[in-house]
Amino acid sequence: MTLLEVRGAAKRFGAVQALDGVDLRVTAGEVVALVGDNGAGKSTLVKAIAGVFPLDAGEVLRHGALSVVWQDLALCDNLDVVANLFLGRERVRHGLLDELEMEREAQALLARLGVTLPAVRAPVSALSGGQRQSVAVARAVLAQPKVMLLDEPTAALGVAQTAQVLQLVARLRSEGLGVLVVSHNLADVFQVADRIVVLRLGRKVAELDPKAASREAVVAAITGATA
Amino acid sequence: MTLKERLPVLIGLVAIAIVFQSLNANFLSARNLTNLGLQIAAMSLVACGLVFVLLLGEIDLSAGAVSGLGAAVMGVVGVRFGLPGPLCALAALLTGAAIGLFQGVWITRFTVPSFVVTLAGLLAWQGAQLGVLGDTGSLNLNDGFIVGLCATFLPPLAGGALLVAAITGVALTSVLSRRWVSAGRLGLLGISGGLPLAIFSADRGVPLAVVLVVGVVALMDAVVRRTRFGRHVLAVGGNAEAARRAGISVERVRIAVFALGSMLAAAGGVLAASRLLAVNQSSGGGDLLLNAIASAVIGGTSLFGGRGSVWSALIGALAIGGISNGMDLLGWASPVKYGVTGAVLLLAVTVDALARSRSAAR
Ligand SMILES: Nc1ncnc2c1ncn2[C@@H]1O[C@H](COP(=O)(O)OP(=O)(O)OP(=O)(O)O)[C@@H](O)[C@H]1O
Ligand SMILES: [Mg+2]
Numbered sequence: 212m213t214l215l216e217v218r219g220a221a222k223r224f225g226a227v228q229a230l231d232g233v234d235l236r237v238t239a240g241e242v243v244a245l246v247g248d249n250g251a252g253k254s255t256l257v258k259a260i261a262g263v264f265p266l267d268a269g270e271v272l273r274h275g276a277l278s279v280v281w282q283d284l285a286l287c288d289n290l291d292v293v294a295n296l297f298l299g300r301e302r303v304r305h306g307l308l309d310e311l312e313m314e315r316e317a318q319a320l321l322a323r324l325g326v327t328l329p330a331v332r333a334p335v336s337a338l339s340g341g342q343r344q345s346v347a348v349a350r351a352v353l354a355q356p357k358v359m360l361l362d363e364p365t366a367a368l369g370v371a372q373t374a375q376v377l378q379l380v381a382r383l384r385s386e387g388l389g390v391l392v393v394s395h396n397l398a399d400v401f402q403v404a405d406r407i408v409v410l411r412l413g414r415k416v417a418e419l420d421p422k423a424a425s426r427e428a429v430v431a432a433i434t435g436a437t438a
Numbered sequence: 439m440t441l442k443e444r445l446p447v448l449i450g451l452v453a454i455a456i457v458f459q460s461l462n463a464n465f466l467s468a469r470n471l472t473n474l475g476l477q478i479a480a481m482s483l484v485a486c487g488l489v490f491v492l493l494l495g496e497i498d499l500s501a502g503a504v505s506g507l508g509a510a511v512m513g514v515v516g517v518r519f520g521l522p523g524p525l526c527a528l529a530a531l532l533t534g535a536a537i538g539l540f541q542g543v544w545i546t547r548f549t550v551p552s553f554v555v556t557l558a559g560l561l562a563w564q565g566a567q568l569g570v571l572g573d574t575g576s577l578n579l580n581d582g583f584i585v586g587l588c589a590t591f592l593p594p595l596a597g598g599a600l601l602v603a604a605i606t607g608v609a610l611t612s613v614l615s616r617r618w619v620s621a622g623r624l625g626l627l628g629i630s631g632g633l634p635l636a637i638f639s640a641d642r643g644v645p646l647a648v649v650l651v652v653g654v655v656a657l658m659d660a661v662v663r664r665t666r667f668g669r670h671v672l673a674v675g676g677n678a679e680a681a682r683r684a685g686i687s688v689e690r691v692r693i694a695v696f697a698l699g700s701m702l703a704a705a706g707g708v709l710a711a712s713r714l715l716a717v718n719q720s721s722g723g724g725d726l727l728l729n730a731i732a733s734a735v736i737g738g739t740s741l742f743g744g745r746g747s748v749w750s751a752l753i754g755a756l757a758i759g760g761i762s763n764g765m766d767l768l769g770w771a772s773p774v775k776y777g778v779t780g781a782v783l784l785l786a787v788t789v790d791a792l793a794r795s796r797s798a799a800r
Binding site: 306307 | 611614615616617664665666669670672673675676677679680681683684685686744745
């Protein structure tokens with residue numbers, strides 16, 4: 212089932228054609244990797260899908276709610292994990308915060324996603340990069356989206372933390388979500404993606420199956436060299 | 439805030455007690471401590487409002503001037519228009535809230551730093567205070583209600599009943615928000631309420647002003663920690679962009695906090711006027727603003743936003759007020775007093791900055 216469809220997306224910033232007739236589909240239970248060199252238009256596409264700005268041409272069709280995990284995470288370091296998960300969606304009882312309910316829901320959610328943290332009442336500032344990323348993803352999941360967009364979720368992470376986040380992405384897929392993940396790391400992409408979409412200078416130049424395509428083919432599509 | 443974060447100021451309080459008691463045996467007497475309670479009441483309310491502003495990572499330099507203008511409005515509507523005391527006090531609070539609303543809207547709408555808007559406010563509201571007071575520049579207060587705020591002492595039994603009610607209230611909000619408070623914490627609360635109760639009872643009784651201040655501080659603390667609004671204040675102070683993306687109306691939170699802060703400043707002005715039995719041109723002036731900021735920061739509220747607690751206003755006011763009271767008992771001259779208060783403030787801000795860089799380094 213198609214959850215997200217982009218048709219002929221075009222966006223220009225001054226002299227830069229950031230997106231040029233891009234088509235994209237994400238179906239349920241599928242991880243689509245969006246790759247491309249710096250400035251290829253990946254973040255622009257994510258923002259256009261999320262509705263941050265309108266497209267010049269083309270359309271975005273969404274079948275179901277969508278949440279985004281932005282590259283800079285946007286967590287409140289001074290608040291604990293539970294408070295961050297429920298920020299803007301606090302559970303309230305008799306006009307007061309229902310901490311018990313939020314803690315219960317947080318525990319259940321984190322367990323479901325296979326995220327292990329030292330304590331849900333620890334301030335986010337005390338967590339590792341991978342744990343913070345996991346909290347940001349869990350926060351997005353709490354909105355019960357059908358589609359998740361992740362912009363470079365492993366960019367700043369070490370090996371073990373990257374594995375943790377990739378596992379989380381796989382978990383989202385097994386729950387039937389459609390996932391669009393932007394990444395620079397081809398090892399990650401080959402590990403988790405069902406499909407690879409390559410952007411170059413705002414155009415979609417290739418759509419590859421990681422089981423069939425070689426890494427060289429992807430690199431060639433990204434750089435534009437003839438393989 | 440955890441007990442560990444509170445430790446520096448608590449140690450400071452003990453040090454203040456030991457030093458001044460050894461220099462003057464009257465420092466810890468029931469009479470002097472009751473006086474201290476009355477001396478810091480007004481400042482504590484101003485500091486309480488500033489805590490909210492500081493939690494946002496903003497500053498309000500107009501708090502002293504607003505407290506003075508609020509008191510002046512209260513005096514004028516009482517003396518000139520003959521309104522009853524409670525209505526006069528209400529007029530002061532509304533004046534404060536309106537000013538805070540205005541400043542908050544200005545700060546968010548035109549994205550002018552709060553530092554600048556409230557500095558301009560400091561001048562403007564001081565001017566307004568002079569204008570409201572008129573030619574004589576001073577009004578004597580004799581309304582029973584207003585004077586009674588600082589001149590009423592509750593008998594020990596009534597004080598004890600209030601303490602029991604307070605502990606019950608804490609337990610109740612804990613049950614309502616289902617965040618358990620341990621019996622140990624309730625016991626600690628009993629001790630930290632019982633000790634002053636015993637001290638006050640050995641003198642004139644429990645000052646009504648102190649009861650009011652503690653009540654307001656407790657209520658505001660519950661607002662910060664147990665309500666959605668309070669959670670949003672902390673979030674905006676911690677990471678405004680994250681708060682915005684979480685769907686919180688950052689502007690609305692900011693405006694509400696400035697309105698609340700100025701209203702509490704005006705409430706402080708009411709108490710100060712009640713204690714002085716008058717409003718004059720220097721009401722709300724002098725070192726009130728700086729001492730109130732110092733109280734909030736010394737109590738452990740960060741100048742950088744997102745970290746702190748409303749109780750820090752009271753604990754810090756106790757430290758600042760205690761030092762000032764002790765130096766007065768010893769008859770120290772103003773230059774020394776200002777120097778010492780400045781040094782204490784510098785120390786507290788430095789501790790805050792160090793704590794912040796340590797948590798950022800993690
Ligand atoms: N708001 C903007 N104003 C002007 N130009 C922009 C804006 N956003 C993006 N661009 C331009 O559009 C092009 C695509 O940018 P985009 O951020 O989508 O690239 P990207 O593929 O995400 O790159 P990276 O891997 O570096 O994150 C770039 O040339 C960039 O300079
Ligand atoms: Mg990008």
